[in-house]
Amino acid sequence: MDTNSREGRRNRSWPEALKREIVAASLEPGSSVSLVARRYDVNANQVFAWRKHYAAEAAEPTELRLMPVAVTPDPPGEPAPAREGQIEIEFGGYRLRVCRATNRMRAQRQSG
Numbered sequence: 001m002d003t004n005s006r007e008g009r010r011n012r013s014w015p016e017a018l019k020r021e022i023v024a025a026s027l028e029p030g031s032s033v034s035l036v037a038r039r040y041d042v043n044a045n046q047v048f049a050w051r052k053h054y055a056a057e058a059a060e061p062t063e064l065r066l067m068p069v070a071v072t073p074d075p076p077g078e079p080a081p082a083r084e085g086q087i088e089i090e091f092g093g094y095r096l097r098v099c100r101a102t103n104r105m106r107a108q109r110q111s112g
Contacts, residue, residue, distance in 0.1 A: 022036060023051050025039075033048060
């Protein structure tokens with residue numbers, strides 16, 4: 001038996017985007033690495049290696065980016081309740097509102 005034959009298995013060069021696609025498919029809820037590997041015709045151990053590689057990459061800190069914030073006073077009277085598509089967080093006497101529809105944030109000092 002000739003073990004030097006190159007006709008059987010061959011080493012493939014997988015494009016980066018395809019590796020990420022395979023890893024993402026293997027991480028979907030209810031998916032199986034084995035089934036994903038078969039679908040893409042790749043060894044399951046290779047998928048596990050890629051998952052480990054990209055998990056380590058994802059754990060690296062990314063660049064911090066600040067968002068613009070507008071600080072506005074509450075309108076006179078009772079503060080308005082949170083609306084649909086809006087998150088309201090209260091902490092240390094302050095209220096932070098994140099509005100999805102207008103893509104703006106509002107921080108204000110609570111009275112009382």
